[in-house]
Amino acid sequence: MSDSRQINCDSVVLRSELLKELGGLPEISVSNQEWMYMLEEETRNSLSIEGIFTSEQNLQAVLSGRKSAPEVLNYYRTAESVYDQALQYYREEDFRLDTALVRHIHSSLFKEVTDRRGEFRHGAIRIQGAQVQPPDRDIDQYVRVYLELCRSSLKKQPLLAALARSHILFESIHPFDDGNGRVGRILLNYLAISGGCPPIVIKGITAEERTSYYRALEAADTGFHSGFPAPEVAELEMRLEQGNFGPIEALLCSGLLPRLDRLIAIAFERQSALQPLREVAEHFAVKEATLRKWIERGKLIALKRDNKLLSHPRLYLSDD
Template identity: 35%
Template sequence: MIDEKLIKKRKSILDKLGGLPEPKVQNKEWLYLLGEETRNSILVEGYFISEKELKKVLSKNVPITRTEEEAFNYFRTASFIYELAYENYKQNEFIFGIPLIRQINKSLGGKGDFRKGKIQITGAKINPPEGYIEDWLKIFNDFVKEIEKKLDFNALSVSHGFFEEIHPFEDGNGRTGRIILNYILISKGYPLVIIKGDDKNKKLYYKGLEEIDTQMAEIFERFKNKKPDKRKVLEKLKSVKSKTLRNLILEGLRESLDRIIIGIYEEKGAKLEPVSELLKELGYSPESSRQLIKEANNSS
């Protein structure tokens, strides 16, 4: 399990280096992270695209297959939304709300309209609300704004699970939720998190969501066909404990922070030895340090 202190330490180093760099695609580290997030996020939904194929689609700007379209829409949407998040970070503000949530879904290829009636989430242990979707999202919005005031990784994980449980749209809920998750992180000066889509990590991701589902099932059942009580729902959300999903997010943050930090060191002209010393300080073995530096160089 990842200790939050390791993440806070890395965040402190990043702040001393000038803070999170602007998420422009010209920045090799951001381009790498955004590309990997795109590939993995759609892989969670069953769409596979290689790194080479993604670069080809983005360079031509004309997706052909359904998979290419999903990748193109995700990359384009995430790029724009993360730029907004970066402005939040730089201006020390936090713009968030239902219009933004709807726009994310629409940009991903959905309709941006809230679903009507029942919907079943494959593998989930809860039944999403059948109505009052906007009321549930207002509670989600309030919960996110509380998290933003003082970032708590358990609450952040719970908020992601809560959004997926509401399942407000007919399609694209997973991708929309993962972009919202990173929007919050970037707004607080953290890099994006990649939820990996390979079988092992996908199972962990779903296990993490299931842990939250189990604890939230009673409150969703209580307000299944009626307007949710904001106070009771928020009270329940604050009591939920996330272990697996929280650890996935922290692990993803560790990897992204290390890559961004190494990228800044190299950009500032640091020699290999100081970078190696930095990685040693962050808990990497010499062999792991060499591999990480090699991967960072290969992504350029």
């Protein structure tokens, strides 16, 4: 199924609730191929955004120990560990987000790469090619306000809207000398998993994909193009809301829904057999072409296997 299909992002709530009914997110383990695939896909795309390119074959060589690439291995292992932590908190109906987590993510990402891992920067920094002007002092305080706004957004706004705002604010603050994109994307997915969703893949392997991401960031961080206000919740929130979050929310939506749909279909399959589209079409008394349109519009969840689409009448998402 195409990642570019036009789907109302509000359906994320409906889908996450359906996944929860079917047993929720699966355990993160080497025996779970879906998680391993998601982690590998994210590792390659997220690193590519920062100019660290690795093929599927090279990634496998790094993970098996046949090739050394600390930044690649660190990303995969950090994501695996942090996401497992988020999943356990979600299952315990707990939520934890603090400065220690932010520092830990950076420290893990830069193991054997730099001695300054986990340390917030001191002084000004410029983001190449970006108009946003990060703060040049009080970085600890800005991060604390970021964390407070994250918690507030997750309570007040739909998940994708909250995730988009948290990501934009973190990247605008740019608290580390290096690796802010990697830290920010892992934090983004920590929050997504804490909300019962699988990690989001922000595509970045092609130049076109990276450009789409950069443009989405720039559209949303306009409130910080002239500099940063004092590290106070009300001030930062007001500046943050000056941005256009449509592009980044759409990008996050396209990076989440294919994964969410696949996990739903696999979870459903553990309870009932998926059916060929022909049988599903007979149930609804429509043509297969109609079902394909439903799938494109996000009304019917389907799983592609051996080049064939499988679904079930119970995977139809009603507008009611």
